[in-house]
Amino acid sequence: MGLTIAQKIIKAHLVEGDMTPGSEIALRIDQTLTQDATGTMAYLEFESIGIKRVRTELSVAYIDHNTLQSGFENADDHRYIQSVAKKYGIRFSRPGNGICHQVHLERFGKPGKTLIGSDSHTPTGGGIGMLAMGAGGMDVAVAMGGGAYYITMPKMIKVNLTGALRPFVSAKDVSLEILRILSVKGGVGYIIEWGGEGVSTLTVPQRATITNMGTELGATTSIFPSDEVTKAFLESQGRGEDYVPLSSDPDAVYDRIIDINLSELKPLLACPHSPDNIKSAEELSHIKVDQVCIGSCTNSSLADMLKVAAILKGKTIDPSVSLSVSPGSKQVLTMLADCGALSDIIASGARVLECACGPCIGMGFSPNSAGVSLRTFNRNFEGRSGTRDGQVYLVSPELAAASALTGYITDPRTLGECPEITMPEKFKINDSAVIMPASETEADEVEILRGPNIKPFPEATPLTDTLTAPLTLKVGDNITTDHIMPAGAKILPYRSNIPYLSKFCFGVCDETFPERALEAGKSIIVGGSNYGQGSSREHAALVPLYLGVKAVIAKSFARIHAANLINAGILPLTFKNPEDYDKLTQGDELELVNLFEAIKTGSAKLFDKTTGESFELVCDFSDRQQKMLLAGGLLKYTKGE
Ligand code: MIC
Numbered sequence: 175m176g177l178t179i180a181q182k183i184i185k186a187h188l189v190e191g192d193m194t195p196g197s198e199i200a201l202r203i204d205q206t207l208t209q210d211a212t213g214t215m216a217y218l219e220f221e222s223i224g225i226k227r228v229r230t231e232l233s234v235a236y237i238d239h240n241t242l243q244s245g246f247e248n249a250d251d252h253r254y255i256q257s258v259a260k261k262y263g264i265r266f267s268r269p270g271n272g273i274c275h276q277v278h279l280e281r282f283g284k285p286g287k288t289l290i291g292s293d294s295h296t297p298t299g300g301g302i303g304m305l306a307m308g309a310g311g312m313d314v315a316v317a318m319g320g321g322a323y324y325i326t327m328p329k330m331i332k333v334n335l336t337g338a339l340r341p342f343v344s345a346k347d348v349s350l351e352i353l354r355i356l357s358v359k360g361g362v363g364y365i366i367e368w369g370g371e372g373v374s375t376l377t378v379p380q381r382a383t384i385t386n387m388g389t390e391l392g393a394t395t396s397i398f399p400s401d402e403v404t405k406a407f408l409e410s411q412g413r414g415e416d417y418v419p420l421s422s423d424p425d426a427v428y429d430r431i432i433d434i435n436l437s438e439l440k441p442l443l444a445c446p447h448s449p450d451n452i453k454s455a456e457e458l459s460h461i462k463v464d465q466v467c468i469g470s471c472t473n474s475s476l477a478d479m480l481k482v483a484a485i486l487k488g489k490t491i492d493p494s495v496s497l498s499v500s501p502g503s504k505q506v507l508t509m510l511a512d513c514g515a516l517s518d519i520i521a522s523g524a525r526v527l528e529c530a531c532g533p534c535i536g537m538g539f540s541p542n543s544a545g546v547s548l549r550t551f552n553r554n555f556e557g558r559s560g561t562r563d564g565q566v567y568l569v570s571p572e573l574a575a576a577s578a579l580t581g582y583i584t585d586p587r588t589l590g591e592c593p594e595i596t597m598p599e600k601f602k603i604n605d606s607a608v609i610m611p612a613s614e615t616e617a618d619e620v621e622i623l624r625g626p627n628i629k630p631f632p633e634a635t636p637l638t639d640t641l642t643a644p645l646t647l648k649v650g651d652n653i654t655t656d657h658i659m660p661a662g663a664k665i666l667p668y669r670s671n672i673p674y675l676s677k678f679c680f681g682v683c684d685e686t687f688p689e690r691a692l693e694a695g696k697s698i699i700v701g702g703s704n705y706g707q708g709s710s711r712e713h714a715a716l717v718p719l720y721l722g723v724k725a726v727i728a729k730s731f732a733r734i735h736a737a738n739l740i741n742a743g744i745l746p747l748t749f750k751n752p753e754d755y756d757k758l759t760q761g762d763e764l765e766l767v768n769l770f771e772a773i774k775t776g777s778a779k780l781f782d783k784t785t786g787e788s789f790e791l792v793c794d795f796s797d798r799q800q801k802m803l804l805a806g807g808l809l810k811y812t813k814g815e
């Protein structure tokens with residue numbers, strides 16, 4: 175039987191397990207990336223493993239999230255990460271060099287390689303034919319130490335593309351269309367492979383926009399073939415030697431095939447507050463816009479910025495709109511400046527921000543009260559923008575620029591002729607903002623610089639046979655890690671300080687939770703389906719661990735968060751009968767007995783001491799996960815404690 179592209183890369187990197195969907199496999203990891211909001215924790219964990227040098231082909235530490243530096247905290251964390259990178263053999267991408275995924279695509283990604291990153295949008299690398307996955311910081315730490323990365327062997331969806339995008343229709347609209355078809359849960363347990371004759375019409379940055387937002391489908395990752403377009407992209411980046419062709423076998427088998435005709439797509443928007451709440455621009459043209467933000471790892475390539483500049487050229491934005499533009503990398507910004515397009519953007523009235531995540535993670539640029547904000551980003555979860563009642567719509571750069579001009583949601587096709595952009599044959603290469611590590615001989619002399627913001631991470635305790643604890647919080651479906659551990663300008667600087675962060679845990683759902691959990695000492699959380707979707711932040715597991723959460727019972731879990739819970743020694747359990755969810759009430763006293771036996775057999779009994787009812791739970795863990803839970807989490811298991 176033939177293989178898909180992803181299966182070929184998996185086969186070439188398989189160190190344990192067999193490739194039967196649903197079973198656990200271990201993969202050798204060629205490259206890792208971290209960003210600063212998850213990086214400090216990942217490097218503290220790496221240090222605690224006690225390895226002298228990273229064992230990957232390439233590891234890069236990016237600073238792109240916490241660049242506001244409104245106090246000493248971030249600057250200290252950046253220094254810490256820079257010193258760790260120097261000592262342990264990791265390249266350090268300075269603040270200002272750009273958003274990790276954009277820079278990685280430009281300068282480091284290689285077709286056919288495996289990449290894990292402590293950021294959920296690491297699948298952006300699938301645009302260049304990498305098997306790139308988001309992971310918790312601890313998993314990245316272990317991979318840097320040469321350890322394998324464990325995942326459940328995914329099933330395969332193929333999206334068969336035909337036709338070509340029409341003027342003013344964008345790769346972002348392809349992402350929104352697949353979200354409309356599959357929903358934020360539809361990709362869970364799958365790798366999404368993009369194929370068909372339409373693929374050759376898409377550039378690498380367009381493909382990367384699509385694989386980037388595959389994260390919003392809950393997919394393990396998304397991947398494109400590596401073809402002549404990939405080759406030309408690598409050559410334009412001066413990296414022609416990194417090219418290898420990659421395609422699926424003609425008889426490769428997919429679990430599901432979805433057809434999308436690119437020629438039939440039109441400009442779309444994801445409406446508040448979920449990336450799968452899709453409507454067309456035509457339907458929403460009456461909505462007044464307060465703010466427009468262009469950038470993020472989804473839409474900040476040179477081509478995206480050039481399109482925006484061409485639409486804005488010679489025009490002024492509507493007086494009631496505030497427009498921000500954040501180019502994805504220093505390379506993009508420099509080239510925009512060199513060709514004059516940056517002047518067109520500035521002249522239109524836009525506020526040009528630095529090459530970083532910025533507004534996407536609520537680092538400034540929060541909308542006004544109940545403000546309508548159109549963003550070329552990938553997530554519009556409630557409160558993520560920093561304004562609790564902000565109404566965030568996810569859109570293409572073309573739609574964003576058009577709406578900034580009119581002040582209303584505007585189908586860019588109404589602007590008339592689509593401006594042509596010319597892409598350069600060669601990109602401007604200047605890697606001076608990537609600092610190389612010390613050599614192995616000099617590494618011993620490098621001192622690690624720790625600031626007072628860095629507090630030790632909480633340690634998990636080994637599983638006990640009986641767990642009696644109150645249900646301190648019951649939440650609904652599609653709870654994101656932004657609900658569990660919010661980000662934003664006020665909180666993000668404390669990513670290295672779990673005790674402080676804990677005050678904000680579940681703040682969007684129930685501000686009283688942290689106090690209640692601490693008072694209870696031990697507790698259990700109940701959630702609906704797709705619990706923990708979104709960001710890879712392991713803080714969404716480490717902070718509950720700090721607050722004494724021992725188990726989360728849900729209808730289903732998102733992949734990275736379930737792994738983070740187990741890594742932190744917290745039990746993720748699912749209801750055998752999802753309707754039992756309705757029978758549990760916040761405040762009930764719950765009990766789980768014979769847990770040692772239960773994790774072996776895969777089924778546990780939950781006893782509700784308050785109502786006297788009992789329920790069946792599924793606790794389907796691999797051998798390795800069972801050992802991790804018994805040891806008290808991944809670090810203790812890795813260190814053999
Ligand atoms: C995000 O987009 O939510 C983030 C911020 O990039 C996160 C990582 C984090 O929480 O630090 C992600 O996507 O994993």
Ligand code: SF4
Nearest residue numbers: 295470471531534535
């Ligand atoms: Fe940064 Fe936003 Fe991309 Fe996350 S989604 S990596 S915050 S740009």
